[in-house]
Amino acid sequence: MSQDLTGGRQIAIACVIACAFLMQGIDTTLLTIAIPTIAPDLGVSSLMMHFAVTAYLLGLAVFMPVSGWFADRFGSRRVFAAAITVFVLGSVLAGLSPTLSAMVAARLLQGFGGALMTPVGRLIVLRTFGPDRVLDGMTWLTIPVLIGPLLGPLMGAIIVTSFDWRWIFFVNVPLCALTLALTRWLIPYEPAPGAGRFDWGGFALAGLALVLFQLAVEHLGHPLFAGAFGTLFLLGAALAVFQLYRRHARRHPSPALDLRLFRLRPFATGVIAGGIGRVGLNSLAFLLPVMFQLGMGMSPIRAGVYASAAALGAFAAKPLLRRMIRTFGYAAVISCLAVAGSLLLAGFALFDPAMAGLIVAPYVVASGAVKTMHFNAVNTLTYSGVPAPELSRSVATAGVFQQLSMGLGISLGAAFLALVSGGAEALTMRDFSLVFLIMAVIPLLSLPVLARLGQEAGRVAAKAPEPEPARA
Structure with a gap:
């Protein structure tokens, strides 16, 4: 791809990907500063609101292994556009959530979009600039990573002070719409290179182990059953499933998570x-x-x-x-x-x-x-x-x-x-x-x-x- 694009077009594509990264960088920092404002409105304590933050990060962790396969199977531009759509859909649903449980589910969906958006966006930039200009391409992607945490808390504070807190989730919509339009305009279509069989069994085992481990940690501060025994039970279940995954990964030629590394x-x-x-x-x-x-x-x-x-x-x-x-x-x-x-x-x-x-x-x-x-x-x-x-x-x-x-x-x-x-x-x-x-x-x-x-x-x-x- 890099040989067919001018330098200006390459930079423009990098800026489009950077917009998506900026959207992610702002999103979570918007939420953390608004936690004390949102919690009373949803009828929960501020401590419980951390579930909305960790749900997004858990969604990133669980679905990230499948991002490369999706890009090879359906094409990087198509997957990147779909990821933006899923991300903004999750954000809007989080803003409309009447309860914390609904918000956590929406944030998991948003994390799925983010899990596809970040690695596939980075892949597009690497292919756009080519192997000889990797550092130039990656430099553009470090800018939103630094700017996002700077703007996010300030924007979140202004929104919860002057508007309804739900706007912290709706501000993604115009930026997502702009990024989608620029994606279709600037990023050239490439035929999907084709993908082999994905390790869906290993993906399911690894994802289940991650979810159980996260639940064990959450159960430590907010027990739902059997107190400390419940925490130990969830932790033991997570370790047992992970051991099953290790055995599976040793036999699979291309495991979802390559522990051989x-x-x-x-x-x-x-x-x-x-x-x-x-x-x-x-x-x-x-x-x-x-x-x-x-x-x-x-x-x-x-x-x-x-x-x-x-x-x-x-x-x-x-x-x-x-x-x-x-x-x-x-x-x-x-x-x-x-x-x-x-x-x-x-x-x-x-x-x-x-x-x-x-x-x-x-x-x-x-x-x-x-x-x-x-x-x-x-x-x-x-x-x-x-x-x-x-x-x-x-x-x-x-x-x-x-x-x-x-x-x-x-x-x-x-x-x-x-x-x-x-x-x-x-x-x-x-x-x-x-x-x-x-x-x-x-x-x-x-x-x-x-x-x-x-x-x-x-x-x-x-x-x-x-x-x-x-x-x-």
């Missing part, structure tokens, strides 16, 4: 150590907006401004990462970032309603910088040692675990809040402080895994662009 030390370290770090650091996506409003008594606008400050840290930190990795190596950089993230999480335990904005804003900026550098360093490590023929499978497999760990961070943050508050409707700063201290321990658990990182991966230069996860 874990034989590669950089990949295994990036997924495992990176996943542990994500669990701790991504809890900020839920805890900060809720703490600012319910713990520190901020207005949605003020909370949105502070939440957006984290994106400024991402802008500032991104140029530093490659130089740090080349100088000190992956293991040292990621270990230091894990420790720094842990210290910053613990520092939030010292926040109080009287704290001056001149302290709050720079601290949030620093947390955003460390979080972004950690995510990107881990992503680059994950793919640094993957052979070219296995790269597409590695993106799908790693993407599932990345989305799962990000959702797990939000779920654990909400679960621990429910446990330390005793289920009380009114949350105090003491509740948030205890949860931040608990979550601060989690990134440190990745250090033993990083310590085993072989020297062969310790100083791999950051030559490849970092595949960005969907932000929570």
Whole structure:
């Protein structure tokens, strides 16, 4: 495709894909800042609203493995357009939801659209620019990943302050319509290359294991049956189904999730150590907006401004990462970032309603910088040692675990809040402080895994662009 397109057309196509990525980046951050406003209207606690966030991330994790097969079977442009349609349909249904249960179902549908949109959009850009200009193409896709978290909290705060909160889901409609029109106009049609048989059995087993694991984590803070025994039962069921999948994957020539990639030390370290770090650091996506409003008594606008400050840290930190990795190596950089993230999480335990904005804003900026550098360093490590023929499978497999760990961070943050508050409707700063201290321990658990990182991966230069996860 790249040989038939002018440079201007290639950039225009990248901008179309970037619009879809921007829509995703704004969507979830719109929701998190609006949680304290939406919860009373739906008759639930603010802690229960985290289900609407994690449902989307679970939808991403479960359906991401099928995205490549859909693109090969039906054509990338057609699948990308369908993904946008499903995404905006889920968003509209979420805005119309009368109950939290209905919203969670709509967000799962939205996650299905997002699971197709992101990898297929990235595939279109890679084919548009060709192998010689991969970095140029990926650069366009990093822009919305940085801008989305900056605009999302501010837009969400303005909407819940001046309009009905349901508009946070309806603002996607005009951008989706524009992106669909530009997709049909700018992105050329390509015949589907054809796809072999997809591993539907493995896909079902892996998806069931992910859902059961997520339910086990949710059951920890919001038990539905048998208390702690119910949590252990769900966790045991998840592990049992995953073992069935492992046996299935060893026999299947092209499994839905290729666990054989874990034989590669950089990949295994990036997924495992990176996943542990994500669990701790991504809890900020839920805890900060809720703490600012319910713990520190901020207005949605003020909370949105502070939440957006984290994106400024991402802008500032991104140029530093490659130089740090080349100088000190992956293991040292990621270990230091894990420790720094842990210290910053613990520092939030010292926040109080009287704290001056001149302290709050720079601290949030620093947390955003460390979080972004950690995510990107881990992503680059994950793919640094993957052979070219296995790269597409590695993106799908790693993407599932990345989305799962990000959702797990939000779920654990909400679960621990429910446990330390005793289920009380009114949350105090003491509740948030205890949860931040608990979550601060989690990134440190990745250090033993990083310590085993072989020297062969310790100083791999950051030559490849970092595949960005969907932000929570």
